[in-house]
Amino acid sequence: MNKESYKTYRIFNDYGLVQELEVTLAEHQIDYVTENSSLPFDPSFANNPVNQEYRVKLKSEDFERANAVLIKEASVQLEETDRNHYLFTFSDEELMELISKRDEWSNYDFLLAQKILKERGKVLGNGELAEFEEKRLQELNKFEKVSPGWLYAGFLFALLGGVFGIMMGWFISSNTKTLPNGKTMYCYSDADRKKGRVMLIVGIVVLVFCLILRISQQF
Structure with a gap:
């Protein structure tokens, strides 16, 4: 197996979340590689989970299929949403920003944000979501600057x-x-x-x- 053909799909600090994703990917026969890229030691000696980093990698051509699978699972979870979820305290503008930067949030949060906006009378169509995604890709496609x-x-x-x-x-x-x-x-x-x-x-x-x-x- 050529690991170089696998690209980082998700980064976690909690290995339990890694295992959940691995199970889902395996169930849908999506090839993956998991790498532990944590620091070799904790400088603070406090066993800080922030210093733990796990990367789940997929082949580039499997990114969209994995997204579709996770979106479908998150849609099922929405039916059991707790009204005390922190996203219900977000303003419309904050929810829109979350949706426009979906790569920084979980699929569940992405869908829940849309559901909350819909309850508030703001429905986003597929065209608007695609526009958000394209704009976000253009932002991420820019080079970073070295100071x-x-x-x-x-x-x-x-x-x-x-x-x-x-x-x-x-x-x-x-x-x-x-x-x-x-x-x-x-x-x-x-x-x-x-x-x-x-x-x-x-x-x-x-x-x-x-x-x-x-x-x-x-x-």
């Missing part, structure tokens, strides 16, 4: 032979993100990634030079 401060710091560490500079250069030059439709893109622009590659190369060269110099001084 000048981080670039200066990265190059400074790279020139000093610091591992941080090397790691930062590698991150800027190669980091990618997966859009809700399964498409993968680089997080940073070509110009920023070029700077990241230069930072990476400089850091490696300086680090190797420092190691050679240190070894030569021992003889």
